[in-house]
Amino acid sequence: MSSFIEINTLELYFQENPEAMMDITHHLDSINGWKLIISELRKFRIPVYVDQYLLERSKSPSMFLINALIMRACTVNDFKEILKKCNLLDTLAFLEENEPPKIIIQPGEDYEKVFVFFGEDLRLECVATGIPPPTYQWFCDNVALPNCNSSVMIMPDFRENTEGEYFCVVTQCTKDCVIEVRSNIVVCTLLDSLPEFVQNLQPKLVVPFGAEIKLEVEIYCRSKYKIEWIKQNQILEGKNDCILILKNIKKSDAGKYRCVAKNSAGEIYSDECQLLVMLEKRRQKASAKVALLIANSKYDNFFNLQTPVEDCLLLAEKLEKLNFHVITLIDLTLREMHSYINWFFENLPPEAYAFVCYVGHGFSIANNKFMMPVDCPKENEYRIFDCILDELLVKKAAESNLKLLVLVLDMCLEEPNREVSAAYEDFPDYRYIPNSKFSKVQAFATSSHQGAYECPNMPHGFYIPHICRYLDSDKPVIQVFELAHQEFRKNKVVELQKPSLSYNTDLTFKLTDPVEENVYSQDRINPFVDIRDNLKYEHELFFPEVNLNTTLFATPHRGRILNAIDMKFTQTILNKYNVSLIASPEDLGYAWTLSTKDNESFLTLYNIQKVKTNIYITIFLAEVNEPHNILSKIDIDLGLPLIASAK
Numbered sequence: 001m002s003s004f005i006e007i008n009t010l011e012l013y014f015q016e017n018p019e020a021m022m023d024i025t026h027h028l029d030s031i032n033g034w035k036l037i038i039s040e041l042r043k044f045r046i047p048v049y050v051d052q053y054l055l056e057r058s059k060s061p062s063m064f065l066i067n068a069l070i071m072r073a074c075t076v077n078d079f080k081e082i083l084k085k086c087n088l089l090d091t092l093a094f095l096e097e098n099e100p101p102k103i104i105i106q107p108g109e110d111y112e113k114v115f116v117f118f119g120e121d122l123r124l125e126c127v128a129t130g131i132p133p134p135t136y137q138w139f140c141d142n143v144a145l146p147n148c149n150s151s152v153m154i155m156p157d158f159r160e161n162t163e164g165e166y167f168c169v170v171t172q173c174t175k176d177c178v179i180e181v182r183s184n185i186v187v188c189t190l191l192d193s194l195p196e197f198v199q200n201l202q203p204k205l206v207v208p209f210g211a212e213i214k215l216e217v218e219i220y221c222r223s224k225y226k227i228e229w230i231k232q233n234q235i236l237e238g239k240n241d242c243i244l245i246l247k248n249i250k251k252s253d254a255g256k257y258r259c260v261a262k263n264s265a266g267e268i269y270s271d272e273c274q275l276l277v278m279l280e281k282r283r284q285k286a287s288a289k290v291a292l293l294i295a296n297s298k299y300d301n302f303f304n305l306q307t308p309v310e311d312c313l314l315l316a317e318k319l320e321k322l323n324f325h326v327i328t329l330i331d332l333t334l335r336e337m338h339s340y341i342n343w344f345f346e347n348l349p350p351e352a353y354a355f356v357c358y359v360g361h362g363f364s365i366a367n368n369k370f371m372m373p374v375d376c377p378k379e380n381e382y383r384i385f386d387c388i389l390d391e392l393l394v395k396k397a398a399e400s401n402l403k404l405l406v407l408v409l410d411m412c413l414e415e416p417n418r419e420v421s422a423a424y425e426d427f428p429d430y431r432y433i434p435n436s437k438f439s440k441v442q443a444f445a446t447s448s449h450q451g452a453y454e455c456p457n458m459p460h461g462f463y464i465p466h467i468c469r470y471l472d473s474d475k476p477v478i479q480v481f482e483l484a485h486q487e488f489r490k491n492k493v494v495e496l497q498k499p500s501l502s503y504n505t506d507l508t509f510k511l512t513d514p515v516e517e518n519v520y521s522q523d524r525i526n527p528f529v530d531i532r533d534n535l536k537y538e539h540e541l542f543f544p545e546v547n548l549n550t551t552l553f554a555t556p557h558r559g560r561i562l563n564a565i566d567m568k569f570t571q572t573i574l575n576k577y578n579v580s581l582i583a584s585p586e587d588l589g590y591a592w593t594l595s596t597k598d599n600e601s602f603l604t605l606y607n608i609q610k611v612k613t614n615i616y617i618t619i620f621l622a623e624v625n626e627p628h629n630i631l632s633k634i635d636i637d638l639g640l641p642l643i644a645s646a647k
Helices: 010-016 018-031 033-043 052-057 061-071 076-085 308-321 334-346 390-399 464-471 477-488 519-533 571-576
Strands: 099-105 112-117 122-125 127-131 135-140 152-155 164-173 178-182 186-191 196-199 204-208 213-216 218-220 226-231 243-246 255-263 266-269 273-278 289-295 325-330 353-359 362-365 368-371 404-410 439-444 500-503 537-543 548-557 561-569 578-584 589-595 600-606 615-622 630-639
Touching (some): 010 018, 010 061, 018 061, 033 076, 099 178, 112 122, 122 164, 127 164, 204 213, 213 273, 308 353, 308 464, 325 519, 334 353, 368 390, 464 477, 477 500, 537 630, 548 571, 548 630, 578 600, 600 615
Parallel strands (some): 112 186, 204 273, 289 325, 325 561, 353 404
Antiparallel strands (some): 099 127, 122 152, 135 164, 164 178, 164 186, 196 218, 213 243, 226 255, 255 266, 255 273, 362 368, 537 548, 561 600
């Protein structure tokens, strides 16, 4: 700062230019510029002492301050220097001639390209001089940008919609004119940010043959990008997502995989994943798949069971979807169980899969499991030869050269009371020649010395529904039962009933395995097909006395039970007449049932496996209000069902 010893002092200047003094003091008061001047003087320790209290109480602090400077012989040049250092250029304009605006710092070379990463801030600077000092206004593509009125322009979060040509217009306003100067134009263009892998590929994956696998990455990038998948340095066409799905894995799918993400900022590669394909053993094939399901619920000497029939129907539905020929029978005596078991295994072709399930009463002795027929003698009176031993079925399966036997027993395995039971007086002696090609899987609803339970309020027992949940999964049959047993153990009943499993094979047999039929195997399984189709027929009926035509439909009981027949009548006859009937021979059990759910009536004939002659039924039509007044009748010969002759 220059010395105060000057000729041109502030006092002389303001005496000659009183209007300038008024303008300066008024302007400094309006912006509190006098405070900046005092602060600046203190920095340089200028010997100007002003009473702060008097200064603030003054009507014009700026006038008070200038008078203090005049008393110290401050020159005009010194005052100008003070104003410049305080950046009070608007005030300085009252002391100097106007100086036109001039840009001393440009935002860039004219039409210079500026690249900005996606999401980052664009910063441009334009500095101009002039007296009075100029103002700034920034533009993009000739459109004024709001709130961009300083020498530095910041455009946050740069994106595609903020690209364009940026420039600044510097404006100086005086009493006489307005002067505008435009800066250079800079072209601001978006520069993509480089993608980043936040979830990478595993270095190694081992996948079973035929399985499905997902290779997945997760990418972070604030701008657009494209994805490609590469296998063995070859681009996989059409694979442009973060997830690469490979279905039905083959040996040729093995190799090294990478993902590449790219945009204008460059490209980045994921870690490499080596995919190994575990070749599965050759899938097993069956010559046929046949199932025998026996549900015993109505016993002569034991309490009846509520759920065996429902369980076997549920199981039959699942097995049919797996292309099994299913034979479902209910309430069989000892002789009938022996007969149908023999018939079943005698008609199976070699290399077949057999699925046998029994649901009913049972017991165990010394790890031997016994199935109880409906005519089993009373407790403490029955002997083991009054029941069916599980090893009998194993023996039959081995003798038939089956490839696989799955035996499911949903029954109690408690032992009879040794002190009073006659079951310990004999012991079975089933022996069979071991067959290395024969595999067996035996699943039990409970463990030795434990019971098996059902809940009266539930349509199904505890065990079979768990099996059915996994039955159609394409997994080895051993794993199917292990998964079902694992789920079963989550129930509270597991404290009393723990499923068990036994098998003699480590081969990966699956219930979903395909059937490879031949002429011989097809002929062998025809009885299983015929015995079911034999129960499906229609009868056109004519009652001449009332001139009525109607139709009688016969089907297996509930669609699947083969030793009972459902005979349904069209609804027309039921609306007009009271219908009754009788059936023969006497071995038949029958029940006339009205189903309000389906709005139809049907007759169910039970125990058709017991008949030895043709089945006859006589249908009577009577008046609705007088059932004893028979109007017409008709006799029908249903023939001898194949299920009766199968024994």
